[in-house]
Amino acid sequence: MTVTDVDGAHEVITSVQSGRTRVIAVIMIVLGLFTLLTFGLGASSHAHSAMSFAPVNSTNAPWSLGNLTVLTRWTNMVLGLIVLGVGIEVFVRQPRRGVMARFGGVSILFMFALLFWAVRTDGPSQVSTFNLTALLIGSSAATMVLVFGSLSGVMCERAGVVNIAIEGQFIGGAFAGSVVASVTNNYFSFYYAALVGAVVGGLIGLLLAFLALRYLSDQIIVGVVIVTMLGSLSSYLNLQVLTPFPNFNLGNLAPPLPIPLLHKIPILGPVFFNQSGFFYLMIALVALVSFALFKTKYGLHVRAVGEHPQAAATVGINVVRVRYINVVLGGAIAGVGGVAFMASQGQFQVGYTSGLGYIALAAMIFGRWRPSGAVVASIIFGVSVYLSYTLQQFNVPVSLYILQMFPYLITIAVVAGLIGRVRPPAADGIPYRHD
Amino acid sequence: MRLELRGITKRFGSFTANDQISITVEPGQIHSLLGENGAGKSTLMNVLFGLLHPDEGEILIDGEPTTFTNSGEAVRRGIGMVHQHFMLVPVFSVAENVVLGFEPTKSWNRVDYKKATEDIRRVSREFNLEVDPDAIVENLPIGLQQRVEILKALSHDAELLILDEPTAVLTPQEIDALMAIMRSLADAGKSILFITHKLKEVKAIADVITIIRQGKVVGTAQPSDSEATLASMMVGRNVELTVEKSPYAPGDEVFEVRDLVVRDDRGLIAVNNVSFEVRAGEILALAGVQGNGQTELVEAIAGMRSVESGTITLHGKDITRASPRETLDAGLGHIPEDRQRDGLVMSMSVADNLVLNTPRRAPFASRGTRNIGAINENAFRLVKEFDIRTTSIHSPVSSLSGGNQQKVIVARELSRQLDFLVASQPTRGLDVGSIEYVHRQMVQHRNDGHGALVVSSELDEVFALGDRIAVMFEGRISGIVEPTATREEIGLLMTGMATVSR
Numbered sequence: 001m002t003v004t005d006v007d008g009a010h011e012v013i014t015s016v017q018s019g020r021t022r023v024i025a026v027i028m029i030v031l032g033l034f035t036l037l038t039f040g041l042g043a044s045s046h047a048h049s050a051m052s053f054a055p056v057n058s059t060n061a062p063w064s065l066g067n068l069t070v071l072t073r074w075t076n077m078v079l080g081l082i083v084l085g086v087g088i089e090v091f092v093r094q095p096r097r098g099v100m101a102r103f104g105g106v107s108i109l110f111m112f113a114l115l116f117w118a119v120r121t122d123g124p125s126q127v128s129t130f131n132l133t134a135l136l137i138g139s140s141a142a143t144m145v146l147v148f149g150s151l152s153g154v155m156c157e158r159a160g161v162v163n164i165a166i167e168g169q170f171i172g173g174a175f176a177g178s179v180v181a182s183v184t185n186n187y188f189s190f191y192y193a194a195l196v197g198a199v200v201g202g203l204i205g206l207l208l209a210f211l212a213l214r215y216l217s218d219q220i221i222v223g224v225v226i227v228t229m230l231g232s233l234s235s236y237l238n239l240q241v242l243t244p245f246p247n248f249n250l251g252n253l254a255p256p257l258p259i260p261l262l263h264k265i266p267i268l269g270p271v272f273f274n275q276s277g278f279f280y281l282m283i284a285l286v287a288l289v290s291f292a293l294f295k296t297k298y299g300l301h302v303r304a305v306g307e308h309p310q311a312a313a314t315v316g317i318n319v320v321r322v323r324y325i326n327v328v329l330g331g332a333i334a335g336v337g338g339v340a341f342m343a344s345q346g347q348f349q350v351g352y353t354s355g356l357g358y359i360a361l362a363a364m365i366f367g368r369w370r371p372s373g374a375v376v377a378s379i380i381f382g383v384s385v386y387l388s389y390t391l392q393q394f395n396v397p398v399s400l401y402i403l404q405m406f407p408y409l410i411t412i413a414v415v416a417g418l419i420g421r422v423r424p425p426a427a428d429g430i431p432y433r434h435d
Numbered sequence: 436m437r438l439e440l441r442g443i444t445k446r447f448g449s450f451t452a453n454d455q456i457s458i459t460v461e462p463g464q465i466h467s468l469l470g471e472n473g474a475g476k477s478t479l480m481n482v483l484f485g486l487l488h489p490d491e492g493e494i495l496i497d498g499e500p501t502t503f504t505n506s507g508e509a510v511r512r513g514i515g516m517v518h519q520h521f522m523l524v525p526v527f528s529v530a531e532n533v534v535l536g537f538e539p540t541k542s543w544n545r546v547d548y549k550k551a552t553e554d555i556r557r558v559s560r561e562f563n564l565e566v567d568p569d570a571i572v573e574n575l576p577i578g579l580q581q582r583v584e585i586l587k588a589l590s591h592d593a594e595l596l597i598l599d600e601p602t603a604v605l606t607p608q609e610i611d612a613l614m615a616i617m618r619s620l621a622d623a624g625k626s627i628l629f630i631t632h633k634l635k636e637v638k639a640i641a642d643v644i645t646i647i648r649q650g651k652v653v654g655t656a657q658p659s660d661s662e663a664t665l666a667s668m669m670v671g672r673n674v675e676l677t678v679e680k681s682p683y684a685p686g687d688e689v690f691e692v693r694d695l696v697v698r699d700d701r702g703l704i705a706v707n708n709v710s711f712e713v714r715a716g717e718i719l720a721l722a723g724v725q726g727n728g729q730t731e732l733v734e735a736i737a738g739m740r741s742v743e744s745g746t747i748t749l750h751g752k753d754i755t756r757a758s759p760r761e762t763l764d765a766g767l768g769h770i771p772e773d774r775q776r777d778g779l780v781m782s783m784s785v786a787d788n789l790v791l792n793t794p795r796r797a798p799f800a801s802r803g804t805r806n807i808g809a810i811n812e813n814a815f816r817l818v819k820e821f822d823i824r825t826t827s828i829h830s831p832v833s834s835l836s837g838g839n840q841q842k843v844i845v846a847r848e849l850s851r852q853l854d855f856l857v858a859s860q861p862t863r864g865l866d867v868g869s870i871e872y873v874h875r876q877m878v879q880h881r882n883d884g885h886g887a888l889v890v891s892s893e894l895d896e897v898f899a900l901g902d903r904i905a906v907m908f909e910g911r912i913s914g915i916v917e918p919t920a921t922r923e924e925i926g927l928l929m930t931g932m933a934t935v936s937r
Contacts, residue, residue: 291543295543295545295546296540296543296544296545296546297538297540297544297545297546298544300531300534300535300538300546301535301536303524303527304524304527304535307524307525307526307527308522308523308524308525310522311521311522311523311524311532311535312524312535312536313505313506314484314486314506314510314516314518314522315506315507315510315522315535315536315537315591316505316506316507316508316510316511316536317507317535317536318505423526426525426526
C-alpha cells in the first residue's frame, strides 16, 4: 500500500462521515416523530403510566422507592420533542464530536417513551407498571454475554484476524460449561466451568488461527464454518449425551455474590453489586484488555500487527505469533462468555445463543474496536434483546416475533456502516504472507 | 560501520536474483547501488536486512561474519532501512512508530512514552530532523513521513542506513531536503547505501557507485561519469536519453475539452473550468504538481468520473457522459495513472490483459464465446513487437516487473486503431530502459499523425514529449506554453505564481 492510497482513503472517509452524521440525524428525527405521534398522541389523554424501582428478588433491600406515575401522552410528547430537537440540531449543525453520545441519549429517551406507552393504563386505577430495576437486571445478562463476545472480537481484530466464530465459541463454552458445572456440582463448580469454557473457546480460536494463519484461508468463511460445525456438534452431543444423562445438564444458575454494603444502594446495588462472579470478571476483563491494548508494549505490538503487519515485521515483531496469541486469548474470552450465558440461562439447549455472537461482533464495530465502546454498544444491544422478550407482557400490539427481529435490525444497520462505524484496523481480515 | 558483502547469491527456483554480488560500504560514505527495476537490488537489500537468507556468500560487519534470521536482528546490529513504501503505521503517532519493537517500558509492561518522546527529541536535535513526536503519521506530508522513517532507524542506533528508492515519492523540494540530510548523516560517520535508478540523483550525492544488472555487479563508476555512461552500464546498451521527434506538423483538431468542471471524491471542485484542444500529430503535455486536478481530469475524460458541467469532444463526437466502454469504442486509448488498479487485472494472464479493452469484439470473441486462438495469436505478436519480457503469455501479469506491466498496457492501447491517446504518469516507477521505450512508442504514435494528452509530474518527461505544455494548478490551467519555455517559467506556473493568458 502506498502512502497516497492512505491519503485517498482518508478523504473518502471524511466525506462518508458527514453523510453518516446526516443518516444518524435522520434516524433521530424519525424516532422523535414516531415518539411524538405514536407514543404521545397515540395514548389517550387520561392514560397514566407507572414505573417502579423495587428489586424483584432482593429480600433484604433496606430501602424502598415509591412508584413514579406520569401522564403518558404529555410525558411522551415532551420526550418526543426532545428527541426531535436533538435530531434537528445534529442535522443542521453536523457537529464533529458527540454525535454518538447524543444518539445514545436519544436511544434511552426513546426506550423510556416506549415503556411508558407499553404500560399505559386508561382510567384512574393503576394496573401495570414497569420495573426499571428488573429491566436493568434482566438486560445485564444479555449485556454481559455481549461484552465477553465483543471483547473477544476486539482482541482478535486489533491483531488483524476477524473472529466471526464467536458464536461457535459461545456454543462450545456453554456446552462444556454446563457439563462441568453439572458434574462437579459444588460451590466451586462455576469456577471449573469457566476454566474449561476458556480452554474450549481457546481451542476453537486455535483452530481458526491455524487455518487463517497457517493456510491463509479466508477468515470469514473459516469462522462461519466453525460456527456451523459447532452448532451441529452440539446438537449431536446434546442428543447423545445430555438427553440420556440429564445429570450432565442440571441447569444450575451461578449464585449471586453480593458485595457488602454496595449491593444495598437503591437501583444500582441490585444491578451492579449483586451479580454472579461472571459479571465482576467481565468488568475486570474490560479494564484489563483496555489497559493491555492501549498502555502496554504488548498492546502496541498487537495494534501494529493489526494495522501494518509488514511494518511490525521489519522491527522484529513476530506477526504470526502475535496473531496466534490474540486469537487464542480472544477465543478463551468468548468461551467464558458462553459459560456466563449458560450460568444465567440454565440448561444447555441447542441453538440457545441465537446469534448473540454475531450481535457481539456488531457491538464491537459499533464500539469502534475499543473495549469501552464495546461496553456501551453491548448495553444498547443487551437492553434491546431483553426488551424484545419482555415487551410482550405489556400492552404492545406487535407480534413477539417482530419484536425479536429488532436487535438484528440494529445489527444490520451497524454492520452495513449506517451508524457508528469508523475505520477498522487496516489489516483486519487480510492474511499475512511474509516474503 | 564498515559493511562488506562477499559473493552473495540468492536463487528463487531456477531464477538467480543475485549472482556473486560483492560490495563494500565504508563509514561516512554514500554508496549508491544503481540498477534497473528487476536487476536484483531489492533482493540484495532484503538479504542484507535479514528478510531473505542468501544461498551463498557472507555478510561482514566491521570484518566480522554475521547472519540475520530476521530483520529485528539486523536492526539490533545497527542496520536501518528506509523502505520505498514506508514501514510506518499510519494511525500511530510519530513516537509510537519510532519506538515500535524497541519500547522503553515502565512497570506492568507499560510503554514509557515520556522517555520515548525525550529520546526522539534528542535524536531529532542531534541530526537536525525536526518532527513533532505527537503528530499522527498519516496527517504528515510524504516528505515528513520519510523523515520519520530515517528518525526511526537512527533512534535504533543505526550505523548503516539503506535507502530504497527514497526519492520516488518526493517532490523536487523534498528531494533536495533529503539529499542534505543524507550528506549530513554521512558527515556524522554513518554509512549510507542509496538504492536508485535515477541518474541525476546518483551524480548529485554518491561517493561511490556500484552498478548491477541482471543480478550481477557489472562495475563501479564515479559520480563524475556522464549520465550516458551510467545509463549504458545500467541497461547494457546505449540508451537515448532524449527521443527523436519528427518536426511538429499539427493537423486538424481531434480532441477538445470545453469549460470542464469535475468534482473529487470529497465533492469538492477538482477541475475548474478547464478548456484545451489537441490536434492530430501533437502531444499536449500536462504538467503540474500532483493533486492539482490532473487525476480527476483524466478520469473524467476516460469516462471513469462523472462530469459536473462542460463538454468533452472526440472527433466531433460528444463523449462527456460516455461510459468507459463507450469512450474506448469511440477511439480513445487510456494509459491510467495507477496501472495495477485501473490498467490490469493482476491475476489474469498476459494474453487476457492484452485484450482487456476489446474482449467482446471480433476477432477475440464471437457470439458470446471467446476465441482463444485469436487471443493467443494477438498475445504472441504483441509480446514480440513490444518486447514484453515474460516467461509465457499465460503467466499472470502480476509476475511481470513494473516496466513490463506498463508495456502490456502500452501494447494493448497502441495496437488498436486509436484516434486519441490519454496517458497519465506513463513512466512513473519505471527504469531508464523502459522509460525510453514508452517514450519512443508514444512519439511514434504522434509521428503517425495521432493526438495525445500526456499527464506527468516529471518535468523531464514533459519536455521530452510535449509539443505544447499546459500547466495545471489548483484545478485550473494556469498556462499553455511552447516547449522552448524554461524550467523556471513552468515552475512558476506550477505554483500559481504566474499565469499566462492566451
